Amino acid sequence: xxxLTVSRATIRFGGxxxxxxxxxxxxxxxxxxxxGPNGAGKTTCFNLITGIYRPTSGDIVFDGSSIVGLKSHQIxxxxxxxxxxxIRLFGDLSAIENVVLGGFLRxxxxxxxxxxxxxxxxxxxxxxxxxxxxLLETFGLADEANTRSRDLDYGNQRRLEIARAxxxxxKLLLLDxxxxxxxxxxxxGLMAQIRRLRDEFGQTILLxxxxxxxxxxxxxSIFVLDHGAEIAHGLPEEIRNDPRVIEAYLGEPx
Amino acid sequence: MNAPKFWITRLGSIAxxxxxxxxxxxxxxxALGFLDNRLIQLGMLYATLAVSLNLINGITGQFSIGHxxxxxxxxxxxxxxxxxxxNTGTIEGWVWVLLxxxxxxxxxxxxxxxxxxxxxRLRGDYLxxxxxxxxxxxxxxIQNQEKLGGSYGLTVRAANSPEAIKxxxxxxxxxxxxxxxxxxxNLLKTAHGLPFLAVRExxxxxxxxxxxxxxxxxxxxxxxxxxxxxxxxxxxxYEGFITLKQFDMNQSFLIVAMVVIGGAGSITGAAxxxxxxxxxxxxxxxxxxxxxFAVFGFVLAAxxxxxxxxxIRKRLSLTQAGGTQxxxxxxxxxxxxxxGYLAYWIWSVEVPAMTQVSLTIMCAGLAIAMIFTKRRIPNxxxxxxxxxxxxxxxxxxxxxxxLLQSVSFTHAILADISYKAGNLxxxxxxxxxxxxxxxxxxxxxxxxxxxxxxxxxxxxLPHKRTEIAA
Numbered sequence: 193x194x195x196l197t198v199s200r201a202t203i204r205f206g207g208x209x210x211x212x213x214x215x216x217x218x219x220x221x222x223x224x225x226x227x228g229p230n231g232a233g234k235t236t237c238f239n240l241i242t243g244i245y246r247p248t249s250g251d252i253v254f255d256g257s258s259i260v261g262l263k264s265h266q267i268x269x270x271x272x273x274x275x276x277x278x279i280r281l282f283g284d285l286s287a288i289e290n291v292v293l294g295g296f297l298r299x300x301x302x303x304x305x306x307x308x309x310x311x312x313x314x315x316x317x318x319x320x321x322x323x324x325x326x327l328l329e330t331f332g333l334a335d336e337a338n339t340r341s342r343d344l345d346y347g348n349q350r351r352l353e354i355a356r357a358x359x360x361x362x363k364l365l366l367l368d369x370x371x372x373x374x375x376x377x378x379x380x381g382l383m384a385q386i387r388r389l390r391d392e393f394g395q396t397i398l399l400x401x402x403x404x405x406x407x408x409x410x411x412x413s414i415f416v417l418d419h420g421a422e423i424a425h426g427l428p429e430e431i432r433n434d435p436r437v438i439e440a441y442l443g444e445p446x
Numbered sequence: 447m448n449a450p451k452f453w454i455t456r457l458g459s460i461a462x463x464x465x466x467x468x469x470x471x472x473x474x475x476x477a478l479g480f481l482d483n484r485l486i487q488l489g490m491l492y493a494t495l496a497v498s499l500n501l502i503n504g505i506t507g508q509f510s511i512g513h514x515x516x517x518x519x520x521x522x523x524x525x526x527x528x529x530x531x532x533n534t535g536t537i538e539g540w541v542w543v544l545l546x547x548x549x550x551x552x553x554x555x556x557x558x559x560x561x562x563x564x565x566x567r568l569r570g571d572y573l574x575x576x577x578x579x580x581x582x583x584x585x586x587x588i589q590n591q592e593k594l595g596g597s598y599g600l601t602v603r604a605a606n607s608p609e610a611i612k613x614x615x616x617x618x619x620x621x622x623x624x625x626x627x628x629x630x631x632n633l634l635k636t637a638h639g640l641p642f643l644a645v646r647e648x649x650x651x652x653x654x655x656x657x658x659x660x661x662x663x664x665x666x667x668x669x670x671x672x673x674x675x676x677x678x679x680x681x682x683x684y685e686g687f688i689t690l691k692q693f694d695m696n697q698s699f700l701i702v703a704m705v706v707i708g709g710a711g712s713i714t715g716a717a718x719x720x721x722x723x724x725x726x727x728x729x730x731x732x733x734x735x736x737x738x739f740a741v742f743g744f745v746l747a748a749x750x751x752x753x754x755x756x757x758i759r760k761r762l763s764l765t766q767a768g769g770t771q772x773x774x775x776x777x778x779x780x781x782x783x784x785x786g787y788l789a790y791w792i793w794s795v796e797v798p799a800m801t802q803v804s805l806t807i808m809c810a811g812l813a814i815a816m817i818f819t820k821r822r823i824p825n826x827x828x829x830x831x832x833x834x835x836x837x838x839x840x841x842x843x844x845x846x847x848x849l850l851q852s853v854s855f856t857h858a859i860l861a862d863i864s865y866k867a868g869n870l871x872x873x874x875x876x877x878x879x880x881x882x883x884x885x886x887x888x889x890x891x892x893x894x895x896x897x898x899x900x901x902x903x904x905x906x907l908p909h910k911r912t913e914i915a916a
Contacts, residue, residue, distance in 0.1 A: 242654055244650070244654075263653070263658075264650075264653035264654055265653045265654075265655075265656050265657055265658045265659070268653070268654060268655060268656035269656050273654065273655065273656075274654055276651065276654075280648050280650065280651035281647075281648075281651070282643065282644050282647035282648055282651065282652075283647055283648075284643075284646075284647055284711075284893055285640070285643055285644070285647060289640060289643070292637055292640060293637075293640040293641070293643075293644050293652075293655055293657070294655050294656075295637075296637050296638075296640055296641060296655075296656070296657070297655065297656035297657075299637060299638075301636075301638070303633075303638055303665070306632060306633055306636040306637075306638035306639075307628075307629045307632045307633050307638075308632065309456070309632045309635065309636070311452050313636045313638065314452075314636065316636075316637065317635075317636040317637045317638075320637050321637075356655065357655075360655060360656055
């Protein structure tokens with residue numbers, strides 16, 4: 193059974209149909225790519241899945257139940273977490289605080305316990321900090337743990353965003369252009385990291401990316417959007433040779 | 447953390463607080479005069495207000511500028527209950543005040559919930575306008591309630607006696623301040639503080655990480671309002687008489703200014719700013735009148751001196767090692783000696799003890815900080831520039847006064863004007879706000895907390911790196 197099923201999702205902003213009758217399925221444990229030219233509706237798809245927008249029609253089923261109409265934080269609690277195309281870290285908080293916040297979703301202690309510093313709240317905070325440190329190490333950010341996230345360099349900010357999302361222990365991770373603004377060397381590192389997430393954590397990932405090397409390199413299944421509608425889906429080789437995709441997006445075979 | 451250590455630290459810190467409150471009540475407060483006692487108590491109430499507003503403004507980032515309304519609701523609701531029910535039962539003394547604190551907290555907390563709701567839709571400036579409007583609504587409603595005294599004010603008294611009852615003791619006010627600071631500090635010490643900070647930083651990202659932003663914002667408003675309501679209950683039972691003027695828009699802005707100057711987001715910054723910004727202007731009350739010539743002469747001198755000094759700073763390099771820097775550092779050294787002497791002088795003259803202590807600590811602290819920092823020469827040079835400014839102002843003030851007196855036009859305007867020093871508090875306060883905002887827009891402490899490690903880092907002493915210190 194697939195983890196996420198988007199069926200006939202449509203959203204209109206006034207006269208503009210940003211996403212038109214799109215259906216796809218993300219199977220558990222897969223690396224799933226979402227590509228298309230600028231303005232094709234990829235990020236809008238993400239916003240539909242994470243509850244920032246509500247689809248005009250259609251259904252989104254995650255892990256066996258519909259998530260349409262739920263608030264963002266409820267969807268995050270169900271196990272979908274994302275990164276943003278334009279990095280949205282908590283700028284004035286340190287790297288580790290960003291990641292600890294990601295794990296906060298799973299806390300149990302109450303606010304009363306926190307303000308009286310009862311052992312459970314302290315223990316839980318210590319546990320979250322420890323787990324966050326482990327994640328930072330996984331992403332090679334351990335040395336920057338106490339740096340304000342605003343002061344990190346661009347590649348590290350991108351990695352920190354993924355680490356923060358991973359801290360929520362999501363069942364489905366949505367990455368919105370994780371390689372944007374990275375140099376070729378960093379992209380290779382990023383691809384390795386994404387693959388490691390899948391292999392070590394068994395992470396299901398839905399990925400938006402413009403860099404074809406990254407997409408073709410890591411994704412096992414690709415879905416192509418243009419003008420808000422599906423034009424193709426399939427394995428990377430099929431997509432690479434699909435004439436409609438070449439015409440709308442790729443330009444020439446890569 | 448293991449169990450014995452937990453109980454030792456927790457009970458130990460509570461014991462220390464209780465001991466401190468006991469000493470404050472029985473030893474320290476009686477040793478001070480009436481005025482000093484009053485200043486300290488009101489200063490601590492303002493510290494409480496600043497810290498409670500900081501929870502809403504600084505930590506959660508919801509710009510609210512109607513905080514005096516919550517203070518007012520706490521004061522009036524508790525006064526109302528006292529007037530109707532005091533002496534009808536067996537509860538009296540500090541237990542009654544404790545009850546009234548709860549009444550004030552609940553009433554203000556409900557108001558905080560009501561104000562918190564628009565914050566779900568309004569951001570930034572719009573929310574500020576809404577909270578400002580709320581503050582005015584509260585004031586106008588109370589003004590038109592006869593049972594609440596309306597414009598005449600309300601005497602806090604028992605129903606069967608005309609005498610005001612003043613039940614609040616200094617230990618309650620200090621205790622509340624410590625409690626509020628402790629709650630905010632503990633909140634930020636655990637992961638529970640992070641959702642509040644995350645909402646301040648980026649609401650959309652916070653909700654994508656599973657933070658219930660609605661609940662977080664409303665919680666901040668309820669908590670901040672309830673704290674202010676507690677302070678209000680203590681205030682009404684301290685004064686024995688409350689009027690609308692004690693809670694007007696000026697008060698709201700004063701509290702906002704305290705938070706902003708202290709550093710929005712810094713608990714210790716807000717607490718210190720609340721205490722000292724109330725105290726320092728208040729201590730000007732007793733000074734003699736100032737003539738209009740002196741005030742405007744000083745302002746003119748300050749403008750000219752700053753213009754000159756800023757040009758000097760632009761043309762000379764104070765940050766690079768060299769002759770100029772050494773010369774300015776020398777000037778800074780003279781300034782340090784001057785500050786040291788000033789501390790000694792203030793200590794020896796007759797002024798209220800609170801003013802004396804705080805000014806002495808400031809001067810001595812400045813002198814010590816300048817000598818013992820790691821980057822001694824550049825810091826001294828920077829301070830030397832400040833000394834230059836002060837010297838220029840001092841040197842120019844007398845000629846400027848003469849100038850104003852000799853020109854017939856200004857002489858005619860200013861000859862009959864003199865100001866009470868107490869009335870110059872707010873212009874001074876405003877000037878201070880402008881200077882802080884120009885030189886340090888993030889406030890004195892920024893988002894940081896005062897800590898001994900922070901102090902050690904400034905002085906270049908060995909310190910530990912903090913793990914999670916929001």
